[in-house]
Amino acid sequence: MKSIFPILSLLFIVFSSLHLSAQEVKKIELLGANSMEYDESLGEGIQRLLGDVRLKHEEAIMNCDSAYRNTGENSFIAYGNVHLIQGDSMHLYGDTLYYYGNTKLAEVRNNVRLVNNEGATLTTHFLNYDRNTEVGYYFNRGEINDNENNLKSVTGYYYSETKDFISIDSVVLTNPEYVMYSDTLKYNTASEIAFFFGPTEIVSDSSFIYCENGWYNTITDISQYNKNAYLIKKAQTLKGDSLYYDRKNGFGKAFINVELSDTVEQIVLKGNYAIYREEPEYAFLTDSAQFIQISDDDSLFLHGDTITSEIDTSGEHKIIKAYHKVKTYRHDLQGKCDSLVYSFRDSVIQLHIEPVLWSEENQLTAEYIEIHTVNKKADHVMLQNAAFITSQEDTIRFNQIKGKFIVGYFKNGELNIIYVNGNAQSLYFPKDDEDLVGANKGSSSDMRILMKDGDPHKIYFLKEPDAVLHPVGELLKNELYLQGFNWLDKQRPKDKLDIFRWE
Numbered sequence: 001m002k003s004i005f006p007i008l009s010l011l012f013i014v015f016s017s018l019h020l021s022a023q024e025v026k027k028i029e030l031l032g033a034n035s036m037e038y039d040e041s042l043g044e045g046i047q048r049l050l051g052d053v054r055l056k057h058e059e060a061i062m063n064c065d066s067a068y069r070n071t072g073e074n075s076f077i078a079y080g081n082v083h084l085i086q087g088d089s090m091h092l093y094g095d096t097l098y099y100y101g102n103t104k105l106a107e108v109r110n111n112v113r114l115v116n117n118e119g120a121t122l123t124t125h126f127l128n129y130d131r132n133t134e135v136g137y138y139f140n141r142g143e144i145n146d147n148e149n150n151l152k153s154v155t156g157y158y159y160s161e162t163k164d165f166i167s168i169d170s171v172v173l174t175n176p177e178y179v180m181y182s183d184t185l186k187y188n189t190a191s192e193i194a195f196f197f198g199p200t201e202i203v204s205d206s207s208f209i210y211c212e213n214g215w216y217n218t219i220t221d222i223s224q225y226n227k228n229a230y231l232i233k234k235a236q237t238l239k240g241d242s243l244y245y246d247r248k249n250g251f252g253k254a255f256i257n258v259e260l261s262d263t264v265e266q267i268v269l270k271g272n273y274a275i276y277r278e279e280p281e282y283a284f285l286t287d288s289a290q291f292i293q294i295s296d297d298d299s300l301f302l303h304g305d306t307i308t309s310e311i312d313t314s315g316e317h318k319i320i321k322a323y324h325k326v327k328t329y330r331h332d333l334q335g336k337c338d339s340l341v342y343s344f345r346d347s348v349i350q351l352h353i354e355p356v357l358w359s360e361e362n363q364l365t366a367e368y369i370e371i372h373t374v375n376k377k378a379d380h381v382m383l384q385n386a387a388f389i390t391s392q393e394d395t396i397r398f399n400q401i402k403g404k405f406i407v408g409y410f411k412n413g414e415l416n417i418i419y420v421n422g423n424a425q426s427l428y429f430p431k432d433d434e435d436l437v438g439a440n441k442g443s444s445s446d447m448r449i450l451m452k453d454g455d456p457h458k459i460y461f462l463k464e465p466d467a468v469l470h471p472v473g474e475l476l477k478n479e480l481y482l483q484g485f486n487w488l489d490k491q492r493p494k495d496k497l498d499i500f501r502w503e
Contacts, residue, residue, distance in 0.1 A: 045072035074101035104131035120146035120189035134160035178204035221247035250278030303499040317345035327499040332413035361454035442467025
């Protein structure tokens, strides 16, 4: 990017020179001076003009304190209080002006100021202005001031017709609200929009933005960032192939490979489309939406058609919501449901509409499930209405526990103790070493089950017990399943990528 604009400017000069050669070259006119002298020692056809010198070439007027005019070469050198007026579009000031009428090239040196009709001012010490293309070029540092914006760079161009300043190399745009650093930047004084090319940083007291292509409207504070773009605000970072940001309203959109991370909560939200609001904090993600809760030993991965993140009524705690075709995966716990709510205030995960959990060998189902976590790990799970816990014994036999309400407690990531309240029923297959002893089928108002290696180890029938140990093979096939049994292992996510699979 640093080389393309000098090449373009050179091409403008070459083409305009070729064009001029086919036209009649107009002579520089002398409009006035306090005195005029000829000095043969200076060369043939050279005039020395002194005091209130005024020269004209086509529509351009040039004023200065003194000048040397070369009538043969159709050029002049102006000194002191130099002022070039290009119609009503531009004023150019400096200490010295070298002007060549045949090519319409103006070279201004020392204390140079270029002021356009929008009020923007460029200051530098070395500027060349081509009147054919109406392009100015500075090459030894320049500074542009326009309303509240100050723009500095090593080299740059001004396009009079479009009112564009293109700044190159070590570009810094300073605004009262932020500072922008860029490799190459185009600034339009009519619209006050900055377009940046190459690595760009925008730094303010409250945020940091990086991209490698985009634009910023300095009037509306609306911007667009592309290519490796990200925005950091407090503990949150928003990334995407393309970011739209409304700074004044604290609102943003992100497209493709979107990632919103929170270093305090250690969570990441992903998707291909996102809406983000700063106050009150809110995020909406869809199209391959994913929630990740980062943990040192085992992170939680969650997918849904739509995922939102918001702050609860206390204004302190996040709430994550996922809607439709929701699946979760951790190494020790997997889940499936239609909608999910995760409250960071009490560390509770709610699973709604046909929820299923898998913990080691066990499948847990109910009309409604709550997972209570401690330090990001499951502490206990609550199953309400039509609660059912199942584990597979062999190809046709399944250990089963059901009841109206079940609470299961975890230890080291495995179910350890299970409490069943209301219409408790169980069917499990005790073993003597590796051999089946029989089928233990029982019921009670309430039960307490101690688990071992993922299977029921001891069952305590607490109220109105009724239990029978049937010999192996005595139960008919339809008697091997409690009412409501449904083995859903094919729907279980096997890894973090499997959460995107839906049957």
